[in-house]
Amino acid sequence: MATAGGPPDRPRHGGADGAGADGARAVGAGADGGGHGAGSAPLAVELRGITKRFPGVVANRDIELRVRRGEVHAIVGENGAGKSTLMKTLYGMHRPDEGTVSVDGREVVFRSPADAIAAGIGMVHQHFMLADNFTVLENVVLGSEPTRGGRLDMVEARRRINDISARYSLGLEPDALVEDLGVGDRQRVEIAKVLYRGARTLILDEPTAVLVPQEVDDLFRNLAELKREGLTVIFISHKLDEVRRVADSITVIRRGTTVGTADPRTTTVRQLAELMVGSQLPTPATRESTVRDTVVLRLAGVTVHDAAGRSLVDGVDLTVREGEVVGIAGVEGNGQAELVDAIMGLRSLAAGTLTLGSDDVSAWSTRARREAGVGLIPEDRHRQGMLLEAPLWENRILGHQTRPPAVKGPFIDRRGARSDTERIMREYDVRAPGPDTLAVALSGGNQQKLIVGREMSAHPRLLLAAHPTRGVDVGAQAVIWELLKDARAEGLGIVLVSADLDELIGLSDTLHVMLRGRLVATVDPGRVTPEELGGYMTGARTAAGAA
Amino acid sequence: MSPASPGGMGAVRRAGLALLGPVLALVVALVISGIVIAAIGEDPFTALQVITNLGETPAAQVQAIVVILNRAVPLFLAGLAVSVAFRMGLFNIGVEGQYRLATIMAAAAGAAVSLPAPLHVLFIIVVAMVVGALWAGIVAVLKVTRGVSEVISSIMLNFVALGLAGYLLTGPLRGSAEGDGIVTTSEIPESGRFPDLTGVLTGLGLAEPRSELFGFLVVAVVVGVIVSVVLARTRFGFDLRATGLSPSAATASGVDTRRMVISTMLLSGAVAGLIGLPDLLGADYEYGTEFTAGLGFLGIAVALLGRNSPLGIALAALLFAVLDRAAPLLQFEDIPASVVTIIQGTIVLAVVVANEIARRLARRSAEREGARATGAPPEGGGGSGPGTPPTPDVGPDGGHRIHTGVPGTPEGARP
Numbered sequence: 022m023a024t025a026g027g028p029p030d031r032p033r034h035g036g037a038d039g040a041g042a043d044g045a046r047a048v049g050a051g052a053d054g055g056g057h058g059a060g061s062a063p064l065a066v067e068l069r070g071i072t073k074r075f076p077g078v079v080a081n082r083d084i085e086l087r088v089r090r091g092e093v094h095a096i097v098g099e100n101g102a103g104k105s106t107l108m109k110t111l112y113g114m115h116r117p118d119e120g121t122v123s124v125d126g127r128e129v130v131f132r133s134p135a136d137a138i139a140a141g142i143g144m145v146h147q148h149f150m151l152a153d154n155f156t157v158l159e160n161v162v163l164g165s166e167p168t169r170g171g172r173l174d175m176v177e178a179r180r181r182i183n184d185i186s187a188r189y190s191l192g193l194e195p196d197a198l199v200e201d202l203g204v205g206d207r208q209r210v211e212i213a214k215v216l217y218r219g220a221r222t223l224i225l226d227e228p229t230a231v232l233v234p235q236e237v238d239d240l241f242r243n244l245a246e247l248k249r250e251g252l253t254v255i256f257i258s259h260k261l262d263e264v265r266r267v268a269d270s271i272t273v274i275r276r277g278t279t280v281g282t283a284d285p286r287t288t289t290v291r292q293l294a295e296l297m298v299g300s301q302l303p304t305p306a307t308r309e310s311t312v313r314d315t316v317v318l319r320l321a322g323v324t325v326h327d328a329a330g331r332s333l334v335d336g337v338d339l340t341v342r343e344g345e346v347v348g349i350a351g352v353e354g355n356g357q358a359e360l361v362d363a364i365m366g367l368r369s370l371a372a373g374t375l376t377l378g379s380d381d382v383s384a385w386s387t388r389a390r391r392e393a394g395v396g397l398i399p400e401d402r403h404r405q406g407m408l409l410e411a412p413l414w415e416n417r418i419l420g421h422q423t424r425p426p427a428v429k430g431p432f433i434d435r436r437g438a439r440s441d442t443e444r445i446m447r448e449y450d451v452r453a454p455g456p457d458t459l460a461v462a463l464s465g466g467n468q469q470k471l472i473v474g475r476e477m478s479a480h481p482r483l484l485l486a487a488h489p490t491r492g493v494d495v496g497a498q499a500v501i502w503e504l505l506k507d508a509r510a511e512g513l514g515i516v517l518v519s520a521d522l523d524e525l526i527g528l529s530d531t532l533h534v535m536l537r538g539r540l541v542a543t544v545d546p547g548r549v550t551p552e553e554l555g556g557y558m559t560g561a562r563t564a565a566g567a568a
Numbered sequence: 569m570s571p572a573s574p575g576g577m578g579a580v581r582r583a584g585l586a587l588l589g590p591v592l593a594l595v596v597a598l599v600i601s602g603i604v605i606a607a608i609g610e611d612p613f614t615a616l617q618v619i620t621n622l623g624e625t626p627a628a629q630v631q632a633i634v635v636i637l638n639r640a641v642p643l644f645l646a647g648l649a650v651s652v653a654f655r656m657g658l659f660n661i662g663v664e665g666q667y668r669l670a671t672i673m674a675a676a677a678g679a680a681v682s683l684p685a686p687l688h689v690l691f692i693i694v695v696a697m698v699v700g701a702l703w704a705g706i707v708a709v710l711k712v713t714r715g716v717s718e719v720i721s722s723i724m725l726n727f728v729a730l731g732l733a734g735y736l737l738t739g740p741l742r743g744s745a746e747g748d749g750i751v752t753t754s755e756i757p758e759s760g761r762f763p764d765l766t767g768v769l770t771g772l773g774l775a776e777p778r779s780e781l782f783g784f785l786v787v788a789v790v791v792g793v794i795v796s797v798v799l800a801r802t803r804f805g806f807d808l809r810a811t812g813l814s815p816s817a818a819t820a821s822g823v824d825t826r827r828m829v830i831s832t833m834l835l836s837g838a839v840a841g842l843i844g845l846p847d848l849l850g851a852d853y854e855y856g857t858e859f860t861a862g863l864g865f866l867g868i869a870v871a872l873l874g875r876n877s878p879l880g881i882a883l884a885a886l887l888f889a890v891l892d893r894a895a896p897l898l899q900f901e902d903i904p905a906s907v908v909t910i911i912q913g914t915i916v917l918a919v920v921v922a923n924e925i926a927r928r929l930a931r932r933s934a935e936r937e938g939a940r941a942t943g944a945p946p947e948g949g950g951g952s953g954p955g956t957p958p959t960p961d962v963g964p965d966g967g968h969r970i971h972t973g974v975p976g977t978p979e980g981a982r983p
Contacts (some may be wrong), residue, residue: 121874137653162891320728356808367819367820386824387819387820387821387823387824388822389820389822389825390822391821391822392822397820399820402818404814404816405816405817405819405820406817406820407814408813408814408816408817409813409814410813410927410931411809411810411813415806415810418806419810419817419818419821420820420821420822421821422803422807422821422822423803423822424805431802431804432801432802432803433800433801433802433803433805435801459930459931461931485886545751546796
């Protein structure tokens with residue numbers, strides 16, 4: 022059973038670490054017994070020794086997963102821990118480099134999702150894939166329409182959908198237009214789609230991320246119905262309280278590998294959190310504060326609305342000083358991305374002011390803010406940080422189109438850009454053939470190092486770092502952490518948004534927790550435990566006097 | 569490892585891949601066209617011979633070259649106008665309307681004023697560029713303020729432009745006498761005409777052609793050089809290309825996408841405004857119902873074939889001009905002139921497919937190159953020779969790209 026502690030190549034230290042490892046072992050042992058007990062009946066899904074590599078990154082390593090027929094099995098782990106890579110393997114979206122997948126005791130090889138569906142595995146995606154202007158009925162049959170003599174047989178389709186709806190208490194109205202449905206209803210349509218295709222095992226990817234609490238309760242009732250009918254549910258989440266409510270057993274993934282299994286009845290949230298994040302802090306504590314008095318960035322009552330006028334960021338007050346790392350913790354989708362966009366000038370403020378140094382920059386363009394010394398390590402480097410089909414030297418210019426060494430007046434300084442790219446590649450250990458290589462050719466870690474090097478080279482006053490080590494290998498992660506710490510020591514103010522609690526606790530001088538667009542708590546990163554932090558993040562714990 | 573050799577290899581390979589698409593498309597198009605010609609009972613090789621034969625006598629050959637160049641100049645400008653927008657990811661389908669409206673306005677304005685020669689020509693050129701830019705600007709404003717797709721609005725504005733040009737021609741800008749078979753604007757006086765380049769040809773010792781070589785060729789070359797410098801070497805061009813490659817990354821880098829949409833469309837429209845001028849200032853001197861039509865749509869094909877690079881567009885324009893020249897000649901061999909349209913159409917279809925294949929090959933080869941340089945995962949199987957298969961169906965950093973249904977390497981199938 023996979024009860025190995027942390028990856029061996031990462032530094033381990035501190036008393037808390039030992040406690041965490043003990044917890045993992047204890048928990049793992051408890052679930053092992055259960056596993057053997059069910060050993061006689063074939064498992065619904067079994068993964069053995071699954072390893073999946075991408076160039077430069079091992080996304081999954083020695084994954085062990087045993088899911089019994091008729092249970093709700095939760096897979097928990099931080100963002101970037103490798104959950105989605107694992108699920109793509111199970112759903113046939115890519116093939117593992119090593120290891121085997123078995124369904125109902127038979128070993129299978131999935132070449133595509135169609136193979137997985139044929140084997141009775143269905144996926145309910147986090148982002149719904151429904152046609153808004155179709156009815157529920159049309160959406161469910163879309164792609165596997167029943168025909169009679171070459172014509173659509175909607176009568177049969179309707180009969181089957183009503184049957185599914187009644188059997189699993191989904192409460193579907195076949196003729197309702199999907200665009201009129203709420204989020205919870207849409208999710209049930211997605212579930213019905215998967216059931217309609219004959220799935221016996223359903224994978225739900227972060228199903229509660231888009232739901233309000235009442236809808237979560239409804240979903241859990243639906244899951245109970247599915248279970249009662251003998252179906253198997255694989256439930257991916259990082260919300261520990263929900264997982265404990267709904268799951269029959271839990272597998273924990275950390276840094277690409279399964280680190281243990283747990284029985285939700287006997288495991289506390291604390292033990293789960295320790296398993297999930299490990300207890301290793303990213304670095305030996307270089308805790309002496311470099312925080313200076315000068316304020317780099319001040320947010321007062323910053324509010325951002327979505328198109329419908331709902332608050333995504335709600336009255337945030339925040340101060341970043343020179344040499345200070347201000348961490349923003351929170352479950353993804355609670356307004357962190359929008360906050361970064363607002364500071365960067367990519368979203369306009371509905372209310373509040375943004376002050377950079379002594380200038381009110383609330384109405385400044387993104388370019389003006391960049392010129393005033395704001396750097397960005399974006400959350401999604403492919404979307405916001407790079408031109409994948411452009412050479413590295415052009416990527417060096419990106420975001421710095423108005424400043425030397427890459428530009429001279431209105432012209433691009435090709436030679437300057439090339440030589441500065443070479444310098445960045447040397448100093449920041451970007452491994453690539455040369456500055457003319459296309460960015461797409463680099464591994465995630467090398468792309469990220471180029472971005473960090475590029476942003477640092479402009480000597481910013483303020484750096485917005487959103488998930489700076491997401492999807493990069495361990496070596497690059499350590500390099501990026503070192504770079505951030507060095508920059509902090511030189512007086513750079515940093516806003517660090519991350520889902521990696523280790524990273525947040527290890528790097529931050531001040532740590533805020535963001536929930537539903539608000540900063541709900543401020544904690545001391547020197548004293549807070551991941552469990553406490555998790556409590557604030559999910560709203561289970563509220564700030565007492567803090568914030 | 570020596571840093572120079574892999575880089576050099578990469579550059580050669582990249583250039584090869586850039587040429588591969590159009591050449592492949594051309595071959596495929598010729599084969600398909602050949603089949604079509606054979607199917608209607610004619611000899612495809614006769615057709616090919618007609619297309620490639622420039623004439624028997626030196627005088628005929630020079631004449632043929634002049635005809636080809638005179639046709640290539642407006643095609644080149646049209647391709648350039650389309651490509652400027654296309655480099656930013658905007659489909660300016662409205663080049664047709666932009667140049668037609670620009671040409672009639674320029675023709676009317678040129679006939680209405682009297683200025684000394686160089687100023688008069690310059691004035692006409694400026695009017696044409698401004699009208700073209702403004703008409704294209706409507707598309708940009710609609711897109712920026714109301715989110716209207718530029719494809720839809722520019723197509724619609726073509727109809728409006730043609731209708732408007734028709735109204736202006738028969739109404740306020742009519743210059744020809746009432747009751748004439750061909751309706752035209754008033755003729756532009758001598759001072760507003762562009763001097764021809766025939767003197768250059770005879771100066772080179774060539775036979776004097778029957779037609780005059782458009783002097784506007786010089787303007788087209790200058791515009792081509794300017795556009796290519798602006799795109800490749802300036803900050804504005806960088807912002808434009810960055811927006812085309814990734815609008816989200818460009819926005820995050822500080823590019824004001826809305827402003828870029830407007831300035832790019834203005835630029836594209838200004839170049840489009842020039843399309844009609846070679847004919848207007850070099851041969852016709854008036855805009856009328858018989859004025860060359862369809863250049864805007866051909867420009868889309870030329871831009872595609874030329875892969876949006878000014879040099880490529882010049883070659884594509886020459887190729888299309890060669891084909892166009894052959895259209896009437898084919899009829900002497902009892903081959904319908906529409907064979908040329910078929911060839912041009914199949915080239916465009918083939919080039920779209922071939923460009924995509926070439927793009928994927930280039931990307932694949934870049935990924936392979938990168939993987940080699942970074943010392944790919946040690947499990948990569950030696951990773952030395954160029955024959956080493958890279959993991960083909962994954963993104964370079966952990967499956968951000970989702971490929972469904974792409975078969976992987978067969979050895980991965982059996983554990």
